[in-house]
Amino acid sequence: MPVQSKICRGAAVLGASAVGLGFVVPQASPSAARAAASTASASPASPAFSPSTGIASCAVAGAVSFAAARRAGARSTRARSSTNARAQRVALFARGGEEDTRVCIPLEELRNTDVDKVGGKSASLGEMISQLSDVGVPVPGGFSTTAFAYKEFLDKGGINDFINNQLSDDTIYTDVNKLMEVGKAIRDKIMDTPFQQDFEAELKEQWSRVSGGDDKFTFAVRSSATAEDLPDASFAGQQETFLNVMGYEDLKQKVHLVFASLFTDRAISYRHDRGFEHEKVQLCATCQKMVRSETGSAGVMFSLDTESGFKDVVFVTAAWGLGETVVGGTVNPDEWYVFKPTLAEGKNSVVSRTMGSKLVKMIYKEGGGSEVVDTSEEEQNKWSASDEEVKALAEMAVKIEKHYGRPMDIEWARDGDDGKLYIVQARPETVASQKKVGVIEEYKMLEKGGEKVAEGRAVGKRIGSGKVNILTSIDQMAEFEKGQVLVADMTDPDWEPIMKKAGAIITNRGGRTCHAAIIARELGIPAIVGCGDATDKVKKGDAVTVSCAEGDTGYIYKGELKFEKNVQDLGDLPEIGLKIMMNVGNPETAFSFGQLPNEGIGLARLEFVINNAIGVHPKALLNYDTLDAETKGLIDERMRGYDGPKDFYIKKIAEGIATLAASVYPKRIIVRLSDFKSNEYKSLIGGEQYEPDEENPMIGFRGCGRYTDPFFEECFAMELEAVKIARGEMGLKNVEIMIPFVRTLDMAKDVNEVLEKNGLKRGEDGLKVQMMAELPSNVFLAEEFLEYFDGFSIGSNDLTQLTLGLDRDSGLVAQYFDERNPAVMKGLETLIKAAKAKGKYVGICGQGPSDHPDLAKWLMEQGIDSVSLNPDSVIPTWQFLGKK
Numbered sequence: 001m002p003v004q005s006k007i008c009r010g011a012a013v014l015g016a017s018a019v020g021l022g023f024v025v026p027q028a029s030p031s032a033a034r035a036a037a038s039t040a041s042a043s044p045a046s047p048a049f050s051p052s053t054g055i056a057s058c059a060v061a062g063a064v065s066f067a068a069a070r071r072a073g074a075r076s077t078r079a080r081s082s083t084n085a086r087a088q089r090v091a092l093f094a095r096g097g098e099e100d101t102r103v104c105i106p107l108e109e110l111r112n113t114d115v116d117k118v119g120g121k122s123a124s125l126g127e128m129i130s131q132l133s134d135v136g137v138p139v140p141g142g143f144s145t146t147a148f149a150y151k152e153f154l155d156k157g158g159i160n161d162f163i164n165n166q167l168s169d170d171t172i173y174t175d176v177n178k179l180m181e182v183g184k185a186i187r188d189k190i191m192d193t194p195f196q197q198d199f200e201a202e203l204k205e206q207w208s209r210v211s212g213g214d215d216k217f218t219f220a221v222r223s224s225a226t227a228e229d230l231p232d233a234s235f236a237g238q239q240e241t242f243l244n245v246m247g248y249e250d251l252k253q254k255v256h257l258v259f260a261s262l263f264t265d266r267a268i269s270y271r272h273d274r275g276f277e278h279e280k281v282q283l284c285a286t287c288q289k290m291v292r293s294e295t296g297s298a299g300v301m302f303s304l305d306t307e308s309g310f311k312d313v314v315f316v317t318a319a320w321g322l323g324e325t326v327v328g329g330t331v332n333p334d335e336w337y338v339f340k341p342t343l344a345e346g347k348n349s350v351v352s353r354t355m356g357s358k359l360v361k362m363i364y365k366e367g368g369g370s371e372v373v374d375t376s377e378e379e380q381n382k383w384s385a386s387d388e389e390v391k392a393l394a395e396m397a398v399k400i401e402k403h404y405g406r407p408m409d410i411e412w413a414r415d416g417d418d419g420k421l422y423i424v425q426a427r428p429e430t431v432a433s434q435k436k437v438g439v440i441e442e443y444k445m446l447e448k449g450g451e452k453v454a455e456g457r458a459v460g461k462r463i464g465s466g467k468v469n470i471l472t473s474i475d476q477m478a479e480f481e482k483g484q485v486l487v488a489d490m491t492d493p494d495w496e497p498i499m500k501k502a503g504a505i506i507t508n509r510g511g512r513t514c515h516a517a518i519i520a521r522e523l524g525i526p527a528i529v530g531c532g533d534a535t536d537k538v539k540k541g542d543a544v545t546v547s548c549a550e551g552d553t554g555y556i557y558k559g560e561l562k563f564e565k566n567v568q569d570l571g572d573l574p575e576i577g578l579k580i581m582m583n584v585g586n587p588e589t590a591f592s593f594g595q596l597p598n599e600g601i602g603l604a605r606l607e608f609v610i611n612n613a614i615g616v617h618p619k620a621l622l623n624y625d626t627l628d629a630e631t632k633g634l635i636d637e638r639m640r641g642y643d644g645p646k647d648f649y650i651k652k653i654a655e656g657i658a659t660l661a662a663s664v665y666p667k668r669i670i671v672r673l674s675d676f677k678s679n680e681y682k683s684l685i686g687g688e689q690y691e692p693d694e695e696n697p698m699i700g701f702r703g704c705g706r707y708t709d710p711f712f713e714e715c716f717a718m719e720l721e722a723v724k725i726a727r728g729e730m731g732l733k734n735v736e737i738m739i740p741f742v743r744t745l746d747m748a749k750d751v752n753e754v755l756e757k758n759g760l761k762r763g764e765d766g767l768k769v770q771m772m773a774e775l776p777s778n779v780f781l782a783e784e785f786l787e788y789f790d791g792f793s794i795g796s797n798d799l800t801q802l803t804l805g806l807d808r809d810s811g812l813v814a815q816y817f818d819e820r821n822p823a824v825m826k827g828l829e830t831l832i833k834a835a836k837a838k839g840k841y842v843g844i845c846g847q848g849p850s851d852h853p854d855l856a857k858w859l860m861e862q863g864i865d866s867v868s869l870n871p872d873s874v875i876p877t878w879q880f881l882g883k884k
Helices: 030-034 058-074 076-094 112-131 147-156 159-166 176-192 197-211 248-263 265-273 324-328 340-344 387-404 474-479 493-499 515-523 587-593 606-614 618-622 629-638 645-664 678-682 710-727 745-757 776-780 782-788 796-804 822-837 853-861 871-881
Strands: 104-106 142-145 218-225 241-246 283-289 297-302 313-320 334-339 350-354 360-364 370-374 408-414 421-428 439-445 452-459 463-470 485-488 504-507 527-529 543-547 553-558 563-569 579-583 601-605 669-672 735-739 769-773 791-794 841-844 866-869
Touching: 104 112, 104 197, 112 142, 112 147, 112 218, 112 283, 112 387, 112 421, 142 197, 147 159, 147 197, 147 283, 159 176, 176 248, 176 265, 176 474, 176 493, 197 218, 197 248, 197 283, 218 248, 241 248, 241 360, 248 265, 248 283, 265 493, 297 324, 297 387, 313 324, 313 340, 313 387, 324 360, 334 340, 334 387, 334 645, 340 387, 350 387, 350 645, 387 408, 387 421, 439 543, 439 871, 452 504, 452 515, 463 504, 463 563, 474 493, 485 493, 493 515, 504 515, 504 543, 515 527, 527 553, 579 871, 587 645, 601 606, 601 645, 601 866, 606 645, 618 629, 618 645, 618 710, 645 669, 645 710, 710 735, 710 745, 735 745, 745 769, 745 782, 769 776, 769 782, 776 782, 776 796, 776 822, 782 791, 782 822, 791 822, 796 822, 822 841, 822 853, 853 866, 853 871, 866 871
Parallel strands: 463 485, 485 504, 504 527, 579 601, 579 866, 601 669, 669 735, 735 769, 769 791, 791 841, 841 866
Antiparallel strands: 104 142, 142 283, 218 241, 218 283, 297 313, 297 408, 313 334, 334 350, 360 370, 408 421, 439 563, 452 527, 452 553, 463 543, 543 553
């Protein structure tokens, strides 16, 4: 449901001893008098004092006093026995013994156990107001209509029989046109039936209590279903929400519309597909004071990673204005990941940032309601929340998750007037947290190098394919066939009947936390959102493959390409005689791979971060002012949100390292510093100006030779600054560094001096520096090289090609490339023995052990400390090594 926004600039805050706007003591209402015998305000679970505001529940107290006075006047001779009977009835009700007949209840009186009375949303809001406000989780107040009121409305209005008759035809669940007809007929019947008088009276009393009778006071009116926000079904976006609701008559109409929205086409279909009986679901209306985020920002956050289920991060999204644009998928929001362990330590815990386009925002419309307008260029190029705000939100998310004892889906808003952050909804996360423990599902593209048609933000980790069907309106629902790839500008929960038939989903707009994305995850359908131009790039009838299995970025490929699905049941992995680490260079896949059984990351290639997250030659960034306008334009687009070229390069590398390190924390991660060859550096933006033409870049200007060369000194210094930030400010002390292609002992000595000069001295603050042993000179002088490093990480790929004198990229000699060649194995044995003799670390991170489990077994027998494998080889190799 959408994040809402608040107006009422001059609203007074009610203190413990004062009554102000928003909390007015009402006269006793009819339903309050009727409920006096079973009032929950006297229940131990519902204290009459709201910790969030320091406000006594005056409305309830007034209602009780009024009802008690009536009873005292009518039955004065039985006052004592009446009081005792009432106390017994209250106690009985507190144990669930009697039905609560109130038609409206203040949010501050509700608890999470009241879902059957007021629905999931209202119950959760009441729980947070009463239980979490004292620990720094601010939630706006209000009231909720009740399930009792809804049932009474349907019963007295004669609507129930009509609904049951309309829904008795099972063909509506396969015929979308019939579904639309039935849904409209039910909604019209509900809207044509007036509310009962006592309900209207109480609704007005509650409106007056919260608004102080001010017709300009604004509410958000949202649905709260009794089968909503459950741990295994979110009901995200299934019913209606109304923002900037002003005045009693407007609020009454919106409550009526909310009641009718239990029978939207999408809601009928959603309940049926998930096995919920329509007659057992009641709908309540949450009427909540708005947070004025139309002049601020708002968004959604999850207390885990929605794509991988990794539980040690908070995933935060934001955009300008009311949060409906984020929730509804009409905007591509900014995104952040916050690492919980370092957040708890007070460190700079934002490990990843991605700026969205934020092309539109939702604001108040004069006279009520809302409208979508374009954002300014400044807003598009600026973060919609600061890092400090993101960390504050993450702290709230952690507190909410701890209180509920499960991963949560949370909506928030920042008030543009007071600048404060508010939580406006929290519900259980329903997809990633429900994945089966010990079972890993993996999709993998088998055909590489396919033509990329478009790309966007990946939802889920699956792959799908089929023929494209481009829809511009929900009215085209009947034209969509099962298995087609749905392509649209955007989708919302109204499209759920189509989405469940799709082989994959592609949209121009939307982020990974919008309702459509949540539903796609629940349905298990791969979706790519926020492509920008997908409806222009693909044509109706085209065959495409939609891959969400390559990280946070999803790719649409031309044609139906081959892919595979593997499901691995980990079972009980055997004890083995070495540590299994992983080769992971892509931060976008780190949280998924980090959940495999592992002892850390043995090889994190920094060039992957530089190539994908930055894509610009470091010299071009250092010499930005001298570049031509075209090159500057390319760089400007990439570094939006960062304080200049140097800041962009350093922080992007630091974020990449931090994300990788967080995925296995506190286990070690060995980061290999950049090892681009000159031809690879040349392919980066601006690289043509700075790189030489080499006959054989593989054995040319690379690795350690660059680090100690004056030409590259300033570039390398930025790289090292990023490592310092990750280890220092961000608190990720599990980061170690690896130096590649160290040709000579002089290079080993020089690179240590460069490291120390830049504040990374080996041994200080627990820093370990490994050498990538990959050259014959490293083998011949193994003991001498170890004087300069904490150990060896053997690069068996380069060691094999240089030992055998072949080019591994040449198909003419590829048949000779084998890490199991006796000469190569002799070198491996020498390196292991040298490290063991000096009591230093030795591991291997080449391709060989991933391809050849028998080589991994031989290495284990030689006493190697760790084998670093490609993630898809971890489980098979582990199981192979554990065989008796």
